[in-house]
Amino acid sequence: MISREPTIERLATARQLLLEPFGLDESHLSRALAEIRANQVDDADLYFQYTRAEGWSLEEGIVKTGSFSIDQGVGVRAVSGEKTAFAYSDDISEASLLDAARTVRAISGSSQQRKVRIPKTTIAPSRTLYPGIDPIATMDSTAKVELLGKVETLARAKDPRVVQVMAGLASEYDVVMVARADGTLAADVRPLVRLSVTVIAEQGDRREVGSSGGGGRFGLAYFSDAQIAEYVNEAVEQALINLESRPAPAGEMVVVLGPGWPGVLLHEAVGHGLEGDFNRKGSSAFSGRIGERVAAKGVTILDDGTLPDRRGSLNVDDEGCPTQANVLIEDGILKGYIQDSLNARLMGVKPTGNGRRESYASLPMPRMTNTYMLGGDKDPQEIVASIKKGLYATNFGGGQVDITSGKFVFSASQAYWVENGKIQYPVKGATLVGNGPECMKKVSLIGNDMRLDSGVGTCGKEGQSVPVGVGQPTMRIDGLTVGGTA
Secondary structure (H helix, E strand, O other), X not given: OOOOOHHHHHHHHHHHHHXXXXXXXXXXXXXXXXXXXXXXXOEEEEEEEEEEEEEEEEEOOEEEEEEEEEEEEEEEXXXXXXXXXXXXXXOOOHHHHHXXXXXXXXXXXXXXXXXXXXXXXXXXXXXXXXXXXOHHHHOOHHHHHHHHHHHXXXXXXXXXXXXXXXXXXXXXXXXXXXXEOOOEEEEEEEEEEEEEEXXXXXXXXXXXXXXXXXXXXXXXXXOOHHHHHHHHHHHHHHHHHHHOOEEOOOEEEEEEEXXXXXXXXXHHHHHHHHEHHHHHOOOOOOOOOOOOEOOOOOOOEEEEOXXXXXXXXXXXXXXXXXXXXXXXXXXXXXXXXXXXXXXXXXXXXXXXXXXXXXXXXXXXXXXXXXEEEOOOOEOHHHHHHOOOEEEEEEEEEEEEEOOOOOEEEEEEEEEEEEEOOEEEEEEEOOEEEXXXXXXHHOEEEEEOOOXXXXXXXXXXXXXXXXXXXXXXXXXEEEEEEEEOXX
16 A cells, blocks of 8 residues: 655545535635735635544543534634734635635725735645544543543552542544645644543541543553553552641742653743743743843753654644744743744744644634753752752642743642651642742752653643643752742
8 A cells, every 4th residue: 555645644634524525625725815815914824623522531430421522613814913803613615714714804904905826835844743543443432431440440449548539531633724825735633632530538537639640642552551550559649648748838948849740830930921922012021031041050941842742742833834842941041932923923033833722713822832841960869858948849730820920829739848858748738939030040950850741731821722741850949939838
């Protein structure tokens, strides 16, 4: 059998699902874009999407809910200066396309029509970071139910104090096609799976929660018996440790963050502040500071959408631009921002492959993909041992940041009190409070154990949610404010 180049294969899949069933081809897309460009606009695009999603959830020993959905539609956008006009429809047809095109072109403010040349179609450069499969079809329904039952059995067998187990299995098959006014045509086929595990442990009148899970852009076969056991062990261990936790102390102190998921602090405290829209408008704490020191020496932070199989990775972004490995901060110096096409054009720079949208019914904006900090040269145990009195936080729950001031607040879901380099006891109720740029200047030790998270992150911005990844090594921050309950 003769195989096709992956980019061509993805375009063929997109045509099969998004154009052919509705009697469309590329000539119809060119005509719709020409309708928009008949008025003077700076940019325009069409975004087609087909999404099939399935979810299963287990509680109290039985699979209580199951869901399946199919959604499809097209978003039509025109951009003039800083202004954007947008229309979308779940009716994919030539009539809907042309109607939307004529509606959004009014953004130019000019009623004078002009003849336009239809540009030659150019296939966007791309890569293959993950298989173009439908993950829902990689395991039958019986096996999915058995998988969730295995989570229940393993968790309860770990410790008699485990009184409740909840598990969820989600799969998504997402196919997108982007046609731009300059003739660029791009497509992507995006699988996404996730397994989540939550346990409740009880001891006396005290109940505590532990959670774990992971996933990425691959099939459900990833969740082997060994992988399921790892998630279950992590969730049960966290719940049991929290049963022994004491109220967290409060005050300014040394804080050491563990590797992996604690990188969500970087995502919130630094990453959002480096998104192009905030910096173009001057509303970020990082605005106008390229070339300045915004972190301690040794701190290098990247946003990289090119990591194979990762939850936040994309072959092309939602504007048809190839994703990149973008160095945001290098050795403490601010190097750049992450950009979509609109903000890049207005700031006079190139897009960075970070134009993302939740669905065809959403506008693209600059968003993170996989944001992480590179490792250093210190042994992680050495870093923990350097704490005279302070906190060692290994897992986080929710957090939020004020982009303008850079101030953030985070809750630690698993943390320990450390004295004279020795872990004393787990603590509960610790919140980390600080300022993103100032916090990064207080990084004093960086571990050699950089790790990405297990594949669970979802980022929210202006009402849109997209899958993301985070990561970091163990690192010590001097003088971070901890809000506690003690």
